[in-house]
């Protein structure tokens with residue numbers, strides 16, 4: 064199964080997008096509804112045992128004074144033990160079942176988020192810190208909702224309802240009072256807490272995203288910030304974001320405190336009310352003293368059931384906002400349609416044929432590519448050049464199947480790549496990006512990313528081809544040298560060669576080199592282009608660049624402007640003709 068072309072890439076219907084994020088988050092758990100129901104049942108047994116335990120204990124203490132028979136005492140002792148053990152065991156099982164179901168749901172959500180990211184181009188939409196916050200905090204809010212927001216209210220409903228029924232059976236006014244108290248503490252107080260927590264909760268998820276963004280910006284931009292003396296201002300921005308979160312946490316704590324206080328007040332009033340009514344009933348002969356003792360303690364215990372609800376309700380605002388941010392990622396339209404066929408021949412002809420290719424990023428936006436025709440014969444090297452914004456990188460995105468054409472065809476060996484799984488296309492077409500990432504790991508692991516089963520011989524062959532083998536051989540730990548963050552720093556040229564070796568290891572037939580020298584100084588640039596082109600010999604290669612040096616080495620040059628091919632020919636031919644290439648060529 065392809066990692067990117069799944070049903071997850073299908074567009075999300077408008078009606079679904081408009082649904083309350085909380086409901087949508089709960090719906091994520093639908094495949095595990097049975098387990099959650101079992102969790103609720105076990106939770107109800109645990110809380111019910113707690114209430115019954117206090118009831119039996121009260122009965123035992125109250126009857127002890129009247130010297131009951133040994134059988135009655137024995138039964139109540141056994142019941143106390145059974146309820147005590149039952150409470151612990153069922154609570155443990157409830158936690159096990161609900162956490163297991165919630166963590167499994169979370170794992171599925173994570174996979175869906177990553178698949179959606181793989182099927183879209185969201186990195187331009189979300190800033191990296193904010194994206195991290197969505198991937199970690201906002202996704203984990205699902206867990207919070209399922210564990211704390213779903214099971215406890217249902218458990219309260221079941222246990223609270225049963226307790227009210229039992230108390231009503233013993234003494235109806237006590238049952239009515241308990242019902243009123245539980246409704247107030249379990250519904251009105253959480254409702255007020257939810258209302259008070261809604262606005263700060265919404266701001267909290269956004270503020271957390273802002274803090275992550277400013278932290279990532281500070282870390283990544285540290286050299287520039289220090290060079291321009293702007294570090295203090297940036298750190299102040301981080302503090303500001305942090306203080307905003309602290310302010311909200313304080314407000315959260317105040318809401319929680321108020322909720323807990325209100326619940327305690329209602330509990331106290333209910334217990335006193337039951338006692339007052341009960342004493343009157345005992346005096347009137349409607350109730351016996353032992354039942355009164357049981358009633359009062361059961362009432363007290365019943366409020367334990369609803370005690371956690373205000374805290375949960377106060378969190379709902381933040382959870383809803385996290386849900387909205389999570390679905391913001393999940394609802395992002397896929398840049399590529401789900402695959403409709405498979406079986407792109409990985410060993411077929413490597414000719415690339417583009418006809419009438421049109422692409423735009425928004426439905427009514429300008430065309431980034433507006434009717435491009437392009438041919439790269441098997442083994443040919445074609446440079447695509449043009450000014451910034453001409454559409455060169457968009458062409459690379461389409462070839463690597465990061466983006467679907469809006470019109471036209473892109474063929475690999477005669478097969479239209481649209482409709483094939485992205486993984487199959489990328490087994491044929493490999494790209495070297497403008498700014499390759501070096502992972503904080505060994506050189507070996509950085510290379511094996513492209514082909515995990517590659518042997519050291521394969522790695523050295525790729526390194527030799529990318530002209531990096533001598534440099535790696537000179538490193539003290541060879542392939543085991545640690546690179547990336549906290550590792551050996553690689554020069555810009557080495558990073559590009561490493562990325563090329565990685566791309567070659569994927570054993571493609573078509574290479575797309577997207578601005579491989581964009582971040583290099585002019586001397587290195589020339590050497591890297593020469594090495595890349597030498598390494599690419601035999602592959603159908605598309606060299607995308609706005610740097611016109613060294614292009615005499617490629618077979619053909621295509622000039623793209625405003626999304627259209629405006630010139631095509633060899634370096635010598637284009638220099639001999641009027642046009643953009645001759646106008647901007649640095650050699651002239």
Ligand SMILES: Nc1ncnc2c1ncn2[C@@H]1O[C@H](COP(=O)(O)OP(=O)(O)OP(=O)(O)O)[C@@H](O)[C@H]1O
Pocket residue numbers: 184187424425430431449450451452453454455456457458609
């Ligand atoms: N993710 C995006 N969302 C919206 N518009 C985009 C996006 N990426 C590119 N564009 C637009 O599409 C057009 C072509 O951009 P593209 O990046 O393909 O050009 P380019 O020739 O590669 O430029 P450069 O050399 O500066 O990278 C530009 O007008 C650009 O603003």
